[in-house]
Amino acid sequence: MPRAPIEDNSRMSLRVRAEEKAMLLRAVALKHTDLTDFVLKHALRAAKAVIEEADHEQLSERDSLHVLDLLENPPAPNARLLAAARAMPQQ
DSSP: OOOOOSSSSTOOOOOHHHHHHHHHHHHHHHHOOOOOHOOOOOHHHHHHHHHHHHHSOOOOOOHHHHHHHHSSSSOOOOOOHHHHHHHOOOO
């Protein structure tokens, strides 16, 4: 049976096996916190790590050296770059 749409987006349901829930509850008891805070804290930490990893481009050593070489020894500007520079307003 379809569920009615939920207008309040602050709840989230999870299905876990009994052993997994027991392990979570044991960790919660050891940390003297509640299940929601424990799961949310650790899920957000993992989410942040995934997002940060995705936001940072990983370059190979060869590519990193190439970028550094281009920064230290930039190529001469081509015609399109010179035209774009001339088209910029004078300050």
